[in-house]
Amino acid sequence: MTTPEQPPQPMSPHEEALVRELARVMLVLPRAVDADMVREQRLPLSEYTTLMHLSEAPDRRMRMSELASVCNLSLSGMTRIVARLETHGLVGRERCAEDARGWNAVLTDQGLARLQEAWPAHLASVRRHVLDHVDADDLTRLLGVMRRIAN
Numbered sequence: 001m002t003t004p005e006q007p008p009q010p011m012s013p014h015e016e017a018l019v020r021e022l023a024r025v026m027l028v029l030p031r032a033v034d035a036d037m038v039r040e041q042r043l044p045l046s047e048y049t050t051l052m053h054l055s056e057a058p059d060r061r062m063r064m065s066e067l068a069s070v071c072n073l074s075l076s077g078m079t080r081i082v083a084r085l086e087t088h089g090l091v092g093r094e095r096c097a098e099d100a101r102g103w104n105a106v107l108t109d110q111g112l113a114r115l116q117e118a119w120p121a122h123l124a125s126v127r128r129h130v131l132d133h134v135d136a137d138d139l140t141r142l143l144g145v146m147r148r149i150a151n
Helices: 013-041 045-056 064-070 075-087 109-129 136-150
Strands: 061-063 091-095 103-107
Touching (some): 013 109, 045 064, 064 075, 075 091
């Protein structure tokens, strides 16, 4: 860790390579899974992820701002996604009971069925692009490293 008295240390060639590959994975992986989902299910990854998070939420509902946050989107971006899903009957919107100014996104039964239909394609894509490239011995270590980075 760098302190105010210590200047940052230059990266080693291996550290530099890791940082660059991580940045590349962060760009390439979502695009690859999205392309698979659109091709196989006509469901963009952003919509799949929205349905997934709603399916895991209590009563299959989340405040729009919280949903935007867990999906790593702006509130306006999430509003557009929810509006698209709403036109297909996959999600509804309801006023928040505890705060009448806010809105909840609510996963419908039809939305849950659509998520279950799309899940095998998502799983196959994630296996092909990620899990098939990680040895069982490395999985636990990699998970630990990713968790430390994310925290």
